[in-house]
Amino acid sequence: MSIDREGVDPVSFGDVGIGEDAVEMYTHLARRGPVPVDDLDAEVLQQLLEVGLATSEAGRVDALAPRAALETIADRHRQAVAAAHRAADTLAEVWHAQRAASSSTVVHTGTAADEAVRAMIASAEDELVALNLGPRGSRKVRPAPGVIDALQRGLTIRVLYDKAILSDPAALEVARECIGLGEKARVLPDVPVNLLVTHRQASLTLPYVEGKNRRIVLSSDAGVVEAMRRLFESFWTLGMPLRARSGPLDPDTGDGLPDWSADLLMLLGLGLTEGAIARELGISERTVGRRITRLQQALGARSRFQLGAQATRRGLI
Numbered sequence: 001m002s003i004d005r006e007g008v009d010p011v012s013f014g015d016v017g018i019g020e021d022a023v024e025m026y027t028h029l030a031r032r033g034p035v036p037v038d039d040l041d042a043e044v045l046q047q048l049l050e051v052g053l054a055t056s057e058a059g060r061v062d063a064l065a066p067r068a069a070l071e072t073i074a075d076r077h078r079q080a081v082a083a084a085h086r087a088a089d090t091l092a093e094v095w096h097a098q099r100a101a102s103s104s105t106v107v108h109t110g111t112a113a114d115e116a117v118r119a120m121i122a123s124a125e126d127e128l129v130a131l132n133l134g135p136r137g138s139r140k141v142r143p144a145p146g147v148i149d150a151l152q153r154g155l156t157i158r159v160l161y162d163k164a165i166l167s168d169p170a171a172l173e174v175a176r177e178c179i180g181l182g183e184k185a186r187v188l189p190d191v192p193v194n195l196l197v198t199h200r201q202a203s204l205t206l207p208y209v210e211g212k213n214r215r216i217v218l219s220s221d222a223g224v225v226e227a228m229r230r231l232f233e234s235f236w237t238l239g240m241p242l243r244a245r246s247g248p249l250d251p252d253t254g255d256g257l258p259d260w261s262a263d264l265l266m267l268l269g270l271g272l273t274e275g276a277i278a279r280e281l282g283i284s285e286r287t288v289g290r291r292i293t294r295l296q297q298a299l300g301a302r303s304r305f306q307l308g309a310q311a312t313r314r315g316l317i
Contacts, residue, residue: 186239
């Protein structure tokens with residue numbers, strides 16, 4: 001089928017995941033839809049379906065009203081920009097505070113670093129927050145020293161993990177063990193650093209070098225601690241919940257959704273492609289597509305945008 005290109009503004013929508021061909025296809029669907037799905041380029045159509053600009057039913061595709069979908073994308077970009085500005089402000093404060101209060105900062109390496117972290121966690125009185133890059137190099141994955149004891153004594157712990165943890169079964173099992181003990185956890189595509197913050201101290205893990213001892217910078221300066229906590233909070237708001245185990249998720253009936261629903265909805269919420277989701281879950285892209293379709297049917301969603309909205313409304317992600 002030849003797509004009608006007349007009157008299409010050549011403006012680029014690439015930054016929001018919509019290519020020029022997708023804009024042309026959307027214009028065509030808006031004028032002529034619904035049209036048979038077999039008449040359309042599958043890869044281009046997928047762009048429209050993923051951002052909620054088109055719907056596919058009974059073998060035919062039609063355009064959806066654009067404003068809701070594009071406003072959602074715009075909001076996501078505004079949040080990311082705001083988070084970047086907050087991070088820049090926070091790190092600038094850290095820089096100046098560090099220069100002004102270097103005497104309150106100590107670098108620990110090897111076993112001394114582990115003991116410093118253990119003492120820091122043991123001294124936490126109300127809450128511990130952390131950014132976690134996940135597995136790096138060949139280091140054995142284990143909970144931070146003292147975390148299990150802290151959870152068992154009732155300390156509130158919030159951890160934001162990098163999505164790399166989803167690709168490492170051992171690391172994911174450790175995280176879920178902590179979640180089972182009460183840890184609150186979220187996942188974000190790009191966590192910038194390993195960070196621990198209590199009410200009085202902040203520790204930053206220096207970049208890992210294979211074969212070298214772990215090195216941490218520990219500061220008790222009040223300005224540094226507050227800046228690091230604000231850095232954590234700016235990223236925490238963008239994360240997706242990580243559950244102890246997948247399971248039935250429907251909050252109304254307690255069942256009705258398969259046991260893989262939680263992980264799939266979380267990965268979709270992180271913005272991963274079908275190929276990336278397939279790699280994370282160890283299944284084929286075709287299986288991912290079938291499972292997404294099944295969830296759309298179960299939740300009454302005509303597009304992936306609507307699936308995300310329904311999952312959020314029901315408290316599934």
